[in-house]
Amino acid sequence: AQSVAQPEDQVKVAEGNPLTVKCTYSVSGNPYLFWYVQYPNRGLQFLLKYITGDNLVKGSYGFEAEFNKSQTSFHLKKPSALVSDSALYFCAVRDNSGNTPLVFGKGTRLSVIA
Amino acid sequence: DAGVIQSPRHEVTEMGQEVTLRCKPISGHDYLFWYRQTMMRGLELLIYFNNNVPIDDSGMPEDRFSAKMPNASFSTLKIQPSEPRDSAVYFCASSLGTSGPTDTQYFGPGTRLTVL
Numbered sequence: 001a002q003s004v005a006q007p008e009d010q011v012k013v014a015e016g017n018p019l020t021v022k023c024t025y026s027v028s029g030n031p032y033l034f035w036y037v038q039y040p041n042r043g044l045q046f047l048l049k050y051i052t053g054d055n056l057v058k059g060s061y062g063f064e065a066e067f068n069k070s071q072t073s074f075h076l077k078k079p080s081a082l083v084s085d086s087a088l089y090f091c092a093v094r095d096n097s098g099n100t101p102l103v104f105g106k107g108t109r110l111s112v113i114a
Numbered sequence: 115d116a117g118v119i120q121s122p123r124h125e126v127t128e129m130g131q132e133v134t135l136r137c138k139p140i141s142g143h144d145y146l147f148w149y150r151q152t153m154m155r156g157l158e159l160l161i162y163f164n165n166n167v168p169i170d171d172s173g174m175p176e177d178r179f180s181a182k183m184p185n186a187s188f189s190t191l192k193i194q195p196s197e198p199r200d201s202a203v204y205f206c207a208s209s210l211g212t213s214g215p216t217d218t219q220y221f222g223p224g225t226r227l228t229v230l
Contacts, residue, residue: 032217043205043221090157101147102219106156
């Protein structure tokens with residue numbers, strides 16, 4: 001079975017500071033890992049994903065995530081946060097060995113304070 | 115492409131009434147997913163289709179829920195009869211496939227359902 005954990009319900013950072021949103025996962029095989037963002041009253045938007053290759057994945061809006069196999073983590077990062085980054089962030093995982101759907105974490109609410 | 119289209123965007127109904135939510139996936143996408151989002155339970159996968167065929171409906175909460183995909187460009191999620199605990203935001207998503215570069219899911223704007 002596959003699962004994903006986002007240990008923080010909420011993260012607060014000051015504008016201009018670096019931000020990190022944490023995600024850990026569990027799969028039986030090799031993982032495909034995703035980050036999505038949800039702005040108020042909107043659907044989820046794809047940010048980035050890891051399939052294979054370089055452990056550092058760059059995505060939309062200046063976000064990046066680092067795949068760490070030994071720690072089974074895929075933390076989302078941005079060097080300098082913007083107030084407009086305030087949103088709900090979801091990590092998701094699936095096993096690459098079969099036709100299994102994505103499993104989403106419970107989400108982390110990011111608040112960037114001016 | 116206009117993206118995934120859902121209708122209605124908001125639905126308010128009374129307990130016991132039938133509710134039908136609609137979804138048009140992105141053209142050419144072979145997979146369609148229905149999710150439900152609530153504060154208490156987060157984002158839950160209800161059912162997904164491949165080439166119009168239901169593959170996994172284990173997330174459908176009760177027999178009151180049913181989903182169909184009569185063709186590649188249209189799907190419905192029906193609740194009959196509706197109950198207040200069904201109040202949630204229902205999302206539809208679609209993807210090209212479920213492997214490697216093709217499995218990115220694209221979400222619609224959601225339908226906010228309120229059952230009084």
